[in-house]
Amino acid sequence: MLAAPFPTLFSPLRIVGLTFANRIVMSAMSTHMVGPGGSVSPQQIAYYRERALGGTALITVEYACVSLEGKARDWQLVLDSPANIGGHIKLVEAIKDSGANASLQLHHAGRQTYPHYIGGRQPVAPSPVESKYFGPAAIARALTVAEIEGLIDSFAKSAKWAVEAGYDAIELHAAHGYLLGQFLSPLTNKRDDDWGGDFERRLRFPKAVIAAVKAAIGTHRPLIYRFSGDEFVPGGLTIEDTELIAPHLVAAGADALHVSAGIMDCMEFVIEPMSMPEGWRLYLSRRVKAKVDVPVITVGQVRLPSTAERALVAGDADLIALGRPLLVDPFWPAKARAGKVDDIRPCTSCNWCIGPAGKHRGVGCAENPRAGRELDAALSDFGKGRDAIVVGAGPGGIVAALLLDQAGFKVALHEARPSVGGGLIVSGTPPHKENLLLYLEYLERRLSSSKVTLHLNSRRTTEELCALKPAVAVMAIGSAPLLMEIDGIDAPTVHQAFDVLLGDDGVATRVQGQSVVVYGGGETGCETAEFLADRGARVLLVSRSPQAKLARSAERLYRKQLRERLGRNPNIAVIENSHIVRIEPDRVTIKGPDGSTSTHAASAVFIAQGRRPAAPPLDILESAGIRAACIGDANDIGRIGEAVADAYRVVMALEKRLDPVFVAC
Ligand SMILES: Cc1cc2nc3c(=O)[nH]c(=O)nc-3n(C[C@H](O)[C@H](O)[C@H](O)COP(=O)(O)OP(=O)(O)OC[C@H]3O[C@@H](n4cnc5c(N)ncnc54)[C@H](O)[C@@H]3O)c2cc1C
Ligand SMILES: Cc1cc2nc3c(=O)[nH]c(=O)nc-3n(C[C@H](O)[C@H](O)[C@H](O)COP(=O)(O)O)c2cc1C
Ligand code: SF4
Numbered sequence: 001m002l003a004a005p006f007p008t009l010f011s012p013l014r015i016v017g018l019t020f021a022n023r024i025v026m027s028a029m030s031t032h033m034v035g036p037g038g039s040v041s042p043q044q045i046a047y048y049r050e051r052a053l054g055g056t057a058l059i060t061v062e063y064a065c066v067s068l069e070g071k072a073r074d075w076q077l078v079l080d081s082p083a084n085i086g087g088h089i090k091l092v093e094a095i096k097d098s099g100a101n102a103s104l105q106l107h108h109a110g111r112q113t114y115p116h117y118i119g120g121r122q123p124v125a126p127s128p129v130e131s132k133y134f135g136p137a138a139i140a141r142a143l144t145v146a147e148i149e150g151l152i153d154s155f156a157k158s159a160k161w162a163v164e165a166g167y168d169a170i171e172l173h174a175a176h177g178y179l180l181g182q183f184l185s186p187l188t189n190k191r192d193d194d195w196g197g198d199f200e201r202r203l204r205f206p207k208a209v210i211a212a213v214k215a216a217i218g219t220h221r222p223l224i225y226r227f228s229g230d231e232f233v234p235g236g237l238t239i240e241d242t243e244l245i246a247p248h249l250v251a252a253g254a255d256a257l258h259v260s261a262g263i264m265d266c267m268e269f270v271i272e273p274m275s276m277p278e279g280w281r282l283y284l285s286r287r288v289k290a291k292v293d294v295p296v297i298t299v300g301q302v303r304l305p306s307t308a309e310r311a312l313v314a315g316d317a318d319l320i321a322l323g324r325p326l327l328v329d330p331f332w333p334a335k336a337r338a339g340k341v342d343d344i345r346p347c348t349s350c351n352w353c354i355g356p357a358g359k360h361r362g363v364g365c366a367e368n369p370r371a372g373r374e375l376d377a378a379l380s381d382f383g384k385g386r387d388a389i390v391v392g393a394g395p396g397g398i399v400a401a402l403l404l405d406q407a408g409f410k411v412a413l414h415e416a417r418p419s420v421g422g423g424l425i426v427s428g429t430p431p432h433k434e435n436l437l438l439y440l441e442y443l444e445r446r447l448s449s450s451k452v453t454l455h456l457n458s459r460r461t462t463e464e465l466c467a468l469k470p471a472v473a474v475m476a477i478g479s480a481p482l483l484m485e486i487d488g489i490d491a492p493t494v495h496q497a498f499d500v501l502l503g504d505d506g507v508a509t510r511v512q513g514q515s516v517v518v519y520g521g522g523e524t525g526c527e528t529a530e531f532l533a534d535r536g537a538r539v540l541l542v543s544r545s546p547q548a549k550l551a552r553s554a555e556r557l558y559r560k561q562l563r564e565r566l567g568r569n570p571n572i573a574v575i576e577n578s579h580i581v582r583i584e585p586d587r588v589t590i591k592g593p594d595g596s597t598s599t600h601a602a603s604a605v606f607i608a609q610g611r612r613p614a615a616p617p618l619d620i621l622e623s624a625g626i627r628a629a630c631i632g633d634a635n636d637i638g639r640i641g642e643a644v645a646d647a648y649r650v651v652m653a654l655e656k657r658l659d660p661v662f663v664a665c
Pocket of ligand 3: 324325327328346347348349350351352353354364365366367368
């Protein structure tokens with residue numbers, strides 16, 4: 001018999017009265033899907049049920065605020081009175097009926113909030129220290145002693161209501177620079193009274209909250225204390241500090257420690273972008289674990305079951321918390337347990353899930369269009385063998401083809417290039433972005449195990465589709481470059497940056513030791529500059545905008561690191577607020593903001609001046625009787641997440657378009 005894969009990961013553990021079936025914990029992730037007054041919504045119940053079904057031992061329900069002036073967001077759970085217990089009872093039932101234990105994270109934002117989230121009030125904190133992230137308009141006032149004592153009581157009461165709702169464990173959110181962490185940190189606690197002034201007094205509030213909550217939940221339910229092992233900000237807590245702090249938290253009553261990292265001023269350490277390596281934070285939990293005798297949970301950038309197993313065996317932690325990996329694939333644990341690692345949809349840390357507010361109000365995932373939409377009906381078998389053609393095998397087209405296949409269509413996927421991937425290849429080629437290629441590999445595996453017929457080197461036109469007359473056509477043909485009028489733009493030394501990253505243009509292999517120019521300070525220009533510099537070129541990056549706007553459409557945490565890297569790369573120089581006015585075979589002429597011109601050596605010029613949607617004419621297809629849709633960049637230039645979400649939306653809507661239900665009245 002074959003040995004079970006990942007035996008330590010799938011071994012049980014007992015923490016006080018609670019048995020964990022395995023070592024996997026879902027870490028708290030706000031869903032922004034709450035009901036009125038911070039109550040639990042039916043959508044949240046469906047979302048957590050699915051994650052519990054996937055085999056996770058403990059589901060930590062997202063942060064619930066214990067007091068209204070401590071709300072971090074509009075869309076946050078509130079448990080400041082018994083009013084919302086009813087929803088939590090249903091939520092806990094759903095989690096437990098699906099085979100997992102349920103924990104609730106209790107939270108107070110302290111200074112890390114805006115007045116408009118807390119009814120126009122001024123935020124409160126141990127001391128009035130401005131947060132870089134929230135700025136001067138959100139500066140907090142210092143809590144009075146009576147308020148501090150009241151807050152200890154608020155945590156205890158919320159914990160009691162959580163227990164009444166049936167939660168098996170309580171997690172205190174003292175990580176990421178929120179109130180409990182603010183009392184501990186010398187950066188934010190400048191008091192000189194019983195609640196601050198030295199190490200002992202900074203510990204007093206967290207210890208008092210732990211003791212009060214422990215008293216409220218009883219000895220048989222674990223109290224998990226989540227804190228940042230290192231705050232990664234000047235003047236903040238370091239790992240050396242938290243090594244000293246950890247035993248005090250345990251002595252106060254914490255049954256397990258959950259070691260996260262960072263505060264809001266440095267979000268790239270809290271929810272790290274893809275440039276951070278696999279398992280980079282394990283040293284934090286390892287160092288804390290060496291100082292305490294209670295179980296320690298690690299979290300952050302653990303994507304592979306093999307990393308999790310190794311960390312447990314090496315004694316880096318006793319439990320592994322997964323956040324985004326369970327957003328993208330709730331069945332990560334079940335698949336790992338069955339040894340089907342290749343079936344796990346990989347989280348690339350693209351951070352679309354924390355992307356611009358408003359684009360997807362509830363939680364979502366770039367690769368998993370059902371995340372946050374678990375109440376949607378399952379895709380039915382409505383295709384009934386009808387023909388569907390998908391044109392373009394970028395992420396949008398591949399996902400559309402897979403969904404149509406699942407819905408029972410006979411699917412042909414046509415791709416103009418010799419391989420699938422499209423913009424996903426472009427996105428995953430620059431340095432530090434190779435995680436995105438894991439998603440491409442996953443999609444390729446899904447394609448090869450599906451019934452989709454793939455036609456490579458097959459560029460299709462709308463006229464050809466009309467002649468083929470499938471029942472359904474999905475146009476996922478991406479974008480085209482915006483054309484520029486520059487003297488010399490047609491020279492053979494001029495290349496589209498997009499094509500270079502796509503690998504269709506062998507020029508990248510010939511830039512070693514050459515001086516080249518990249519024209520465009522957007523995400524594509526900046527990434528192309530880094531890509532070419534990595535290949536030995538001396539790059540001049542010419543931006544029409546000010547340097548502060550470099551890569552402005554990139555995901556903000558990744559962007560922060562990209563800009564830092566560009567700034568310290570000796571092979572990249574930036575000229576801002578300038579235009580290229582002439583291109584010659586060996587040089588470019590640049591016009592600066594004051595109208596003066598300068599010439600610069602350039603054996604090649606890479607244009608990164610934006611793209612426009614390919615926008616195929618759907619009306620021609622529709623008038624030929626084909627149900628047609630256009631998705632992704634072909635429709636509107638966006639991200640992988642938008643292309644995948646479009647694919648899902650279009651396929652889900654097709655059933656009604658193909659088989660309309662007529663209601664007689
Ligand atoms: C430099 C760069 C970096 C990026 N980084 C990120 C990132 O980090 N994260 C992120 O989310 N997004 C990123 N994006 C955006 C992302 O690449 C796109 O939003 C995404 O690829 C759009 O997917 P799509 O399926 O709509 O189109 P595409 O990925 O563009 O796919 C279109 C496909 O259609 C094919 N095609 C075109 N015409 C035809 C035809 N007539 N017949 C057959 N096939 C055809 C093309 O060859 C191509 O394979 C980046 C974009 C660029 C340029
Ligand atoms: C959408 C989203 C919401 C989050 N909300 C919370 C939260 O409510 N409480 C918390 O402690 N951490 C929160 N986090 C941080 C995660 O719990 C986790 O620590 C982080 O994502 C790193 O782990 P991962 O790499 O496994 O995702 C959130 C993360 C994401 C992506
Ligand atoms: S959106 Fe990106 S980072 Fe977030 S869970 Fe999905 S794949 Fe991971």
